[in-house]
Amino acid sequence: GQSLEQPSEVTAVEGAIVQINCTYQTSGFYGLSWYQQHDGGAPTFLSYNALDGLEETGRFSSFLSRSDSYGYLLLQELQMKDSASYFCAVRVPMDSNYQLIWGAGTKLIIKP
Amino acid sequence: NAGVTQTPKFQVLKTGQSMTLQCAQDMNHNSMYWYRQDPGMGLRLIYYSASEGTTDKGEVPNGYNVSRLNKREFSLRLESAAPSQTSVYFCAILGVGGAQETQYFGPGTRLLVL
Numbered sequence: 335g336q337s338l339e340q341p342s343e344v345t346a347v348e349g350a351i352v353q354i355n356c357t358y359q360t361s362g363f364y365g366l367s368w369y370q371q372h373d374g375g376a377p378t379f380l381s382y383n384a385l386d387g388l389e390e391t392g393r394f395s396s397f398l399s400r401s402d403s404y405g406y407l408l409l410q411e412l413q414m415k416d417s418a419s420y421f422c423a424v425r426v427p428m429d430s431n432y433q434l435i436w437g438a439g440t441k442l443i444i445k446p
Numbered sequence: 447n448a449g450v451t452q453t454p455k456f457q458v459l460k461t462g463q464s465m466t467l468q469c470a471q472d473m474n475h476n477s478m479y480w481y482r483q484d485p486g487m488g489l490r491l492i493y494y495s496a497s498e499g500t501t502d503k504g505e506v507p508n509g510y511n512v513s514r515l516n517k518r519e520f521s522l523r524l525e526s527a528a529p530s531q532t533s534v535y536f537c538a539i540l541g542v543g544g545a546q547e548t549q550y551f552g553p554g555t556r557l558l559v560l
Binding site for chain 2: 377433
């Protein structure tokens with residue numbers, strides 16, 4: 335089967351740094367995506383890693399190690415508005431197309 | 447959620463009733479997807495359409511049918527709703543060009559089956 339594992343909940347303090355890990359076991363691999371979802375909202379795209387290494391976009395960075403089937407999302411200078419659920423998703427081949435296999439999500443709780 | 451709309455936003459059904467969830471996009475993209483999200487879980491793909499006139503099953507297609515009416519619209523139908531289909535349903539489109547790794551989601555339809 336195909337599976338992704340990420341922590342169910344992470345708590346951090348405003349202004350701090352937090353890392354959300356994701357490990358995966360999939361049939362095929364094109365890349366690892368991260369999405370943010372606020373309560374009652376729809377997922378919104380944050381980042382995508384197809385190659386090993388670190389990608390930085392403002393306060394958010396994402397890392398991938400394909401040999402370890404592992405990635406993480408790093409959030410710096412945490413703000414209260416960053417309180418949300420964060421999902422990793424692996425892009426895998428499906429027929430002549432592809433699909434995303436999603437983790438169960440990590441709820442990020444930020445305390446003042 | 448700009449560019450992808452879903453109707454209705456909320457729906458309550460009784461077991462055995464049928465309904466169609468509508469999705470429309472104004473971004474002229476080819477690929478469209480239907481997902482369901484159960485509490486505390488990630489998204490699971492129900493059906494997708496790579497282009498107008500084609501549809502394919504995803505991970506959890508049982509109990510659903512879809513229609514890609516034209517390039518803009520992709521509908522999801524529950525012929526005989528069951529309590530297990532209580533969920534939040536999201537429609538999504540795939541980015542193009544440099545954004546091919548990105549999926550853009552509609553606001554979701556919250557469905558309760560009693």
